[in-house]
Amino acid sequence: MRASSESAVRVGLVYPELLGTYGDRGNAVVLAQRLRWRGHAAELVEVTAGAPIPDSLDVYLFGGGEDDPQVMASAGMRNSRAAIDRARAGGAAVLAVCAGFQLIGHSYEAADGTMIDGLGLVDAVTRAGPNRLIGELVVEPDLPLPVLTGFENHGGRTTLGPSERPLGRVLARNGRGGDTEGLVGERLIGTYMHGPVLPRNPALADHVLSWVVGDLSPLDSTTEEQLRAAQLHAGSARGLRKWWQERVLARG
Amino acid sequence: MSLRSLRTSIAITGGHVAGWLSRVTGRGQGATISGRVINAIAPNALAQLATGQRVALVSATNGKTTTTRLLAAAVARTGERVVSNATGANLTSGIAPILAKARAPGLAVLEVDERVLPRVVDPLGAELLVLGNLSRDQLDRYGEVHAVGDLWRHAAETHPDLRVVANASDPHVVWAATPAKTMWIDLGLGWRNDAATCPNCAALLSWSTDRFDCPSCGFGQPATPNRLDGDTLVLDGTRVPLRLALPGRWNLANAALAVTAAATHFGVDPHDAADAATTITTVAGRYMTVALPNGRRARVLLAKNPAGWSEVLHHLSVPPPARRNCSVVIAVNARVADGKDPSWLWDVPYELLRGQPVAAAGERAYDVAVRLRYAEVDHLVEPDPLAAAASLPGDDVNIVASYTQFSAIYRRFG
Numbered sequence: 001m002r003a004s005s006e007s008a009v010r011v012g013l014v015y016p017e018l019l020g021t022y023g024d025r026g027n028a029v030v031l032a033q034r035l036r037w038r039g040h041a042a043e044l045v046e047v048t049a050g051a052p053i054p055d056s057l058d059v060y061l062f063g064g065g066e067d068d069p070q071v072m073a074s075a076g077m078r079n080s081r082a083a084i085d086r087a088r089a090g091g092a093a094v095l096a097v098c099a100g101f102q103l104i105g106h107s108y109e110a111a112d113g114t115m116i117d118g119l120g121l122v123d124a125v126t127r128a129g130p131n132r133l134i135g136e137l138v139v140e141p142d143l144p145l146p147v148l149t150g151f152e153n154h155g156g157r158t159t160l161g162p163s164e165r166p167l168g169r170v171l172a173r174n175g176r177g178g179d180t181e182g183l184v185g186e187r188l189i190g191t192y193m194h195g196p197v198l199p200r201n202p203a204l205a206d207h208v209l210s211w212v213v214g215d216l217s218p219l220d221s222t223t224e225e226q227l228r229a230a231q232l233h234a235g236s237a238r239g240l241r242k243w244w245q246e247r248v249l250a251r252g
Numbered sequence: 253m254s255l256r257s258l259r260t261s262i263a264i265t266g267g268h269v270a271g272w273l274s275r276v277t278g279r280g281q282g283a284t285i286s287g288r289v290i291n292a293i294a295p296n297a298l299a300q301l302a303t304g305q306r307v308a309l310v311s312a313t314n315g316k317t318t319t320t321r322l323l324a325a326a327v328a329r330t331g332e333r334v335v336s337n338a339t340g341a342n343l344t345s346g347i348a349p350i351l352a353k354a355r356a357p358g359l360a361v362l363e364v365d366e367r368v369l370p371r372v373v374d375p376l377g378a379e380l381l382v383l384g385n386l387s388r389d390q391l392d393r394y395g396e397v398h399a400v401g402d403l404w405r406h407a408a409e410t411h412p413d414l415r416v417v418a419n420a421s422d423p424h425v426v427w428a429a430t431p432a433k434t435m436w437i438d439l440g441l442g443w444r445n446d447a448a449t450c451p452n453c454a455a456l457l458s459w460s461t462d463r464f465d466c467p468s469c470g471f472g473q474p475a476t477p478n479r480l481d482g483d484t485l486v487l488d489g490t491r492v493p494l495r496l497a498l499p500g501r502w503n504l505a506n507a508a509l510a511v512t513a514a515a516t517h518f519g520v521d522p523h524d525a526a527d528a529a530t531t532i533t534t535v536a537g538r539y540m541t542v543a544l545p546n547g548r549r550a551r552v553l554l555a556k557n558p559a560g561w562s563e564v565l566h567h568l569s570v571p572p573p574a575r576r577n578c579s580v581v582i583a584v585n586a587r588v589a590d591g592k593d594p595s596w597l598w599d600v601p602y603e604l605l606r607g608q609p610v611a612a613a614g615e616r617a618y619d620v621a622v623r624l625r626y627a628e629v630d631h632l633v634e635p636d637p638l639a640a641a642a643s644l645p646g647d648d649v650n651i652v653a654s655y656t657q658f659s660a661i662y663r664r665f666g
Contacts, residue, residue: 017445017448018448018449020445020599021388021391021396021446022391022593022595023593023595023596023597023598023599024595024598025598025599026595026597026598026623026626029598029626029627030626033626033628049448049456050456066396066397066398067396067398068398068449068454069448069449071454072448072449072454072455072456134392134592135392135592151392151592151593151595153391153392153593194593194595195593195595196595196598199598199622199623199626223618223621223622223625224622224625226618226621227618227619227621227622230618
């Protein structure tokens, strides 16, 4: 647990101009609001492009972006590696989505085919895939959480090193399943899921927050559950069944 | 008819039948399906149909339908016959049936989809492009903004004689139009979130209050004596007041672009062109009012991406005394024509609507509702936008709809 009860939790949105193309700002809004609604002080800190990333943030959010901005973001992130390491050692959490997920790995293949160095926070490498994966995604997480729902839109394929653990198993991707999705590490999540991922999956938001502030009081999430039901149905009948089993049958 | 081959004539007849079938079966307005039939029967139809027409093409992420309408009205002041795709059907297949209506030489003012634009410059023999703005829209379908800018630029590079009238304050548009013979106008619109890096060298662009520059390669906002100054167009020193019936500063920008094109390319007196713009009150259903079940009326607006929404919110988030009287229905679908990923809702500052009556509507009403919950905007959830509007208080009721939501309302009332 990193944040003391007196100080505000600092939710850091890193380079929103570069890594904000796909609505991932919403993850920062959700984390800050779910803290405030429980009586915690929270501060949404935007780290603007070109500025050094400070070591004082409690959560580091890296979002999805376009090709050139992703190259630009990688340089700034590498330059701030020491600050991020200090924060991580002090208990800070990381949520990295899409381009951001690629950037926390060792390297990724840019649009022109060159390999660009990432932060190397995790043992992962991203190569360009044969096509773009676009559509609803339903994932059974390797965490004690309900099924995850999101929307993916990316060309890269990320390969995890043998010691890394995927975030979960794909139940449905364009109607098919079988692959793994994302990565879960120590106080760290990498994923391709937009939507954004945290408003679609409030339990995952609380999971990230619990790394920072410890146990959380329950919060009404009826509105989010209605959205989840609709999108799990859209993502796959299988995903919906799983959700139904967990939400309804598991209650007995 | 003598200019057209038999094949093209058959194609047009087939297209009319398909369009009629589309309308009577309630599937659409018929322009797109009729164009598809025409293209299938006669692939050279576009080139044949455009023979004898002076063609101007209008494209942008936001405002292309309105700019086209305003430009068509303005160039009609030349006394020439003008054809234009007034319904917003802007794919190759939507353009053909419009040109087929032109029975004599004249002017064709055509709205074109951003991705289709480079493909139709040659077959239509276009002489003018009018380029408004580029920002993210339907990322699942169009891809990233830079890619669309590069497509446009390729069209400009390969057509050195093409004339362009373009917005000088949008980096993507400037990148695209620089190789052409371009008349610039500084429209001064504020959406910068999709142009953080230089389209030329990928360095960070630096933005000041009134211009952008690349500190690395020298790319920047071109100097021009033409600009939009409040509600006045300044055209090479001449001040032209724009008195629009259409709302919002975004329509002032659309009008400034249209008047500049009409004046500098078609020789219309700019005051006449501006006068023509004042006569436009609705554009293919945009800004029309519809009757609600309880006898009140609601105004219908189209907003389909963060840049468009940021302009609409600037207009609809009213000062405190009127807040309870100005209600907003946010009606969002995520079909193919809307973009299948409504994540963009999180890049719109809906927090500005706190204290106003708001409803979440459309097939993705729950996505809107979750967004509004985290924005702490009190709201009701009602998928039917008209029922939602009827449930809200206030005299000033606005339905702001994504593309397919808007089209459904337009089909019903337009």
